[in-house]
Amino acid sequence: MDDIKSAVQDYILREFLPGESPEELRAETPLITGGILDSISTLKLVAFLEETFGITVEAHEAGVAHLDSIERIADLVESKTNAA
Structure with a gap:
């Protein structure tokens, strides 16, 4: 999860x-x-x-609930990569 946070922070x-x-x-x-x-x-x-994590972010996930902090973004990415 720290790798995800670091990559997202660097990008932002x-x-x-x-x-x-x-x-x-x-x-x-x-x-x-x-x-x-x-x-x-x-x-x-x-x-x-x-592109980076090989996931698909659905339209309902592209908002405040999932993308308002690096913590929330990492949770979303981790849940999607674990589900794949």
């Missing part, structure tokens, strides 16, 4: 928060409700998750 820092300190983006930092991700960046994140 690189794509959406360039120059931001990694310490500022914690596993529980709100991404969507905190304004870090908007609708377009959320779609980019979903594409990254699908």
Whole structure:
């Protein structure tokens, strides 16, 4: 699970928060409700998750309930990879 969190954190820092300190983006930092991700960046994140982890994120999973923190994203990815 730490590998998933690390990959997601690196991606978000690189794509959406360039120059931001990694310490500022914690596993529980709100991404969507905190304004870090908007609708377009959320779609980019979903594409990254699908490509990187070989999963399919369903439409009902592409929202705050599953993608609002690195912790929630890691839980989603782990549950999908375990189910496969």
